[in-house]
Amino acid sequence: MFAPVxxxxxxxxxxxxxxCEFQPRGVxxxxxxxxxxxxxxxxxxxxxxxxxxVGCVILAPGGTVLAQGWHxxxxxxxxxxxxxxxxxxxxxxxxxxxxxxxxEPCAHTGRTPSCAQSLxxxxxxxxxxxVPDPTPTASGGARMLRDSGxxxxxxVLSDAGxxxxxxxRARTHVSSQARRNRIVVKWAxxxxxxxxxxxxxxxxxxxxxxRQHAHELRxxxxxxxxxxxxxxxxxxxxxxxxxxxxxxxxxxxxxRRQLATTARLYASGASVLHVRSDxxxxxxxxxxxxxxxxxxxxxxxxxxSAFIRAGLADELHVYLAPKLLGxxxxxxxxxxxxxxxxxxxxxxxxxxxxxxxxxxxxxxxxPQDAPSDPILNQNHNR
Amino acid sequence: MFAPVxxxxxxxxxxxxxxCEFQPRGVxxxxxxxxxxxxxxxxxxxxxxxxxxVGCVILAPGGTVLAQGWHxxxxxxxxxxxxxxxxxxxxxxxxxxxxxxxxEPCAHTGRTPSCAQSLxxxxxxxxxxxVPDPTPTASGGARMLRDSGxxxxxxVLSDAGxxxxxxxRARTHVSSQARRNRIVVKWAxxxxxxxxxxxxxxxxxxxxxxRQHAHELRxxxxxxxxxxxxxxxxxxxxxxxxxxxxxxxxxxxxxRRQLATTARLYASGASVLHVRSDxxxxxxxxxxxxxxxxxxxxxxxxxxSAFIRAGLADELHVYLAPKLLGxxxxxxxxxxxxxxxxxxxxxxxxxxxxxxxxxxxxxxxxPQDAPSDPILNQNHNR
Numbered sequence: 232m233f234a235p236v237x238x239x240x241x242x243x244x245x246x247x248x249x250x251c252e253f254q255p256r257g258v259x260x261x262x263x264x265x266x267x268x269x270x271x272x273x274x275x276x277x278x279x280x281x282x283x284x285v286g287c288v289i290l291a292p293g294g295t296v297l298a299q300g301w302h303x304x305x306x307x308x309x310x311x312x313x314x315x316x317x318x319x320x321x322x323x324x325x326x327x328x329x330x331x332x333x334x335e336p337c338a339h340t341g342r343t344p345s346c347a348q349s350l351x352x353x354x355x356x357x358x359x360x361x362v363p364d365p366t367p368t369a370s371g372g373a374r375m376l377r378d379s380g381x382x383x384x385x386x387v388l389s390d391a392g393x394x395x396x397x398x399x400r401a402r403t404h405v406s407s408q409a410r411r412n413r414i415v416v417k418w419a420x421x422x423x424x425x426x427x428x429x430x431x432x433x434x435x436x437x438x439x440x441x442r443q444h445a446h447e448l449r450x451x452x453x454x455x456x457x458x459x460x461x462x463x464x465x466x467x468x469x470x471x472x473x474x475x476x477x478x479x480x481x482x483x484x485x486x487r488r489q490l491a492t493t494a495r496l497y498a499s500g501a502s503v504l505h506v507r508s509d510x511x512x513x514x515x516x517x518x519x520x521x522x523x524x525x526x527x528x529x530x531x532x533x534x535x536s537a538f539i540r541a542g543l544a545d546e547l548h549v550y551l552a553p554k555l556l557g558x559x560x561x562x563x564x565x566x567x568x569x570x571x572x573x574x575x576x577x578x579x580x581x582x583x584x585x586x587x588x589x590x591x592x593x594x595x596x597x598p599q600d601a602p603s604d605p606i607l608n609q610n611h612n613r
Numbered sequence: 614m615f616a617p618v619x620x621x622x623x624x625x626x627x628x629x630x631x632x633c634e635f636q637p638r639g640v641x642x643x644x645x646x647x648x649x650x651x652x653x654x655x656x657x658x659x660x661x662x663x664x665x666x667v668g669c670v671i672l673a674p675g676g677t678v679l680a681q682g683w684h685x686x687x688x689x690x691x692x693x694x695x696x697x698x699x700x701x702x703x704x705x706x707x708x709x710x711x712x713x714x715x716x717e718p719c720a721h722t723g724r725t726p727s728c729a730q731s732l733x734x735x736x737x738x739x740x741x742x743x744v745p746d747p748t749p750t751a752s753g754g755a756r757m758l759r760d761s762g763x764x765x766x767x768x769v770l771s772d773a774g775x776x777x778x779x780x781x782r783a784r785t786h787v788s789s790q791a792r793r794n795r796i797v798v799k800w801a802x803x804x805x806x807x808x809x810x811x812x813x814x815x816x817x818x819x820x821x822x823x824r825q826h827a828h829e830l831r832x833x834x835x836x837x838x839x840x841x842x843x844x845x846x847x848x849x850x851x852x853x854x855x856x857x858x859x860x861x862x863x864x865x866x867x868x869r870r871q872l873a874t875t876a877r878l879y880a881s882g883a884s885v886l887h888v889r890s891d892x893x894x895x896x897x898x899x900x901x902x903x904x905x906x907x908x909x910x911x912x913x914x915x916x917x918s919a920f921i922r923a924g925l926a927d928e929l930h931v932y933l934a935p936k937l938l939g940x941x942x943x944x945x946x947x948x949x950x951x952x953x954x955x956x957x958x959x960x961x962x963x964x965x966x967x968x969x970x971x972x973x974x975x976x977x978x979x980p981q982d983a984p985s986d987p988i989l990n991q992n993h994n995r
Contacts, residue, residue: 421956422806422929422931422945422959422973422975423806423943423944423945424804424806424943425806428950428952428953428955428956429950429951429952432952432954433953436953536939539937540939547804547935551933553958553959553960553975554953554956554958554959555945555948555956555957555959556948556950556953556956557921557922557945557946557947557948557949557950558948559950561805562805563804563938563939565939565940566937566939566940567939568938568939568940568941569810569811569812569940570810570811570812570814571810571814571815571816571818571936571938572814574810574936574937575937576935576936577935577936577937578935578969579935579969579971582965582966583964584961587961588961589961589964589971589973591804591933591971593804593935
């Protein structure tokens, strides 16, 4: 009943909205309409205020509008609270409903309760928002929602969402989060840097203890990304193995190839962010719009190498197995480097034995930040 | 005045004596003649005895015979002691002389003093012997001599030397040392397994602390081997950097290419064992004949890979620098492996931070021994 949006509508600015296409459950036509309605609702708010203008629409699972709201200005209910109140006063249940909001629901309990908590308490099952909350005090709502098992996706019509809050940001000098989301690049290789033998065999390079450790680390990030190559070849689920973990990091697939809707990635029914681009900067931007603070790049070599080459790999998590293959698939591929002085340099921060394998953690020596304002400066170097 | 022997004489058995050619100071014609004379002297000893028959000739630096001796049987002076006594009673100084012996001088103080110590005390500068002492109690003389700064080379006319002691060994059931010399393969690479960038730059992959550590380890082995490729490209001295170290491990060059006599390897004047073969088994055999217990294979990739591929790398010492190159010269090359199950497997035994680098030590999981008797079974699989 939810027709997936295969082709996301192009915004007027022409910026690469394809990075924000979600599938297969995707963003439905009803949800896109609801977001546009939310932008219109937001316009009801005061032009000059300490708070940004925000609109919210609550949809039934079938797409029917259940309630709507907007923010009237500092000291009044947030848009989400207004919409929840409208539903409540009309006696309408919002359990399992979808909240569509122009701004990431706040995580801040101030003059009003935190919207993220209100949505969780009301039984909302899914939240779509346009742009992340750029303030340090109120951001973190997406993480709160995901931690509570609410399917949460950001970046829906993000250009319009950014434009909506731009006057407020300019007026109040609210910049974006200082940093883009932190990228952790992980691989497991033989001692001579191979992730598969010549014939493609790769199970298992590392032992049980190292693999278990890697799964534990998965539960600590906000998003896990693989390339379409890995998604097609390994058909992974990208869940943390620990069944007790309630958190489900946002699952991200990167690349231009299409995945079958029968892929195990989609098996749990939760959303998958498919970034249809080979450019790691597009991935970072899509993840910023989804309020990810830490993203795990979980291979394979193509994606891993693209992030390293782009200077976006802030941290390396490397499992080394005491095996030698000589030939095979290298973990790290061409980085465009010809001489030693150009090598990507890291600092060793942790070294630990996991069974018969070694786990090494490295930080990039001179972190290159993304443009300081990933939302407004969308014409960054691609 | 010492004409180097460029072409070692082929023994009757036709076994690969080229592996025992020494250069550039080499084994001189005078020394080869002295060794043949020592075999004849040995024949003076008793056929049936608890001890093997041994002969010894002492040469002046110019090649003149100063003294000679042989072993008359258990309880009498060893051949070296007999020769030293002859020189002493004739009032002839053997300081800076060369002792040429059919068997590795013993390290065992029993009924007679240890011959290695006697030679050291007499001021002998150079010792050539044919085959290592195969008994656990008496072996170790070559190491004692080298530790005292005496230039010591084994394997001279080793087939004849082995034949000389064969009847005694058969009679007394003395087998060789149980194991061949232990091979430690060392390399320093980037995290992605490269030892040089595309343009050949490789100084320095690792930092000062790791390089210092590697030099300390050099002082603990009996022999250090490099390929002719490394010898030609890096022109190394292969000495332990620590000037206080009195030990000078035997320096070994492996490969068919000729080195210039001006190579830094030869600068100290000490002998260099040039094993003219690409087969690691020949190297192991030449080192066994030189009584090496532990040999360090100090790169480059060709030699390192040959030892791994041959299953002769008992231990790996790997320095990993937190750098990524993507492309470049891999530390480990083709091992003839096509599938993961064929990977060479090791066990991690040590993991240590050295500055910004990691030092990892591995042992081979299932050590493959060389033939149990490397002296007598010279027709081993090549």
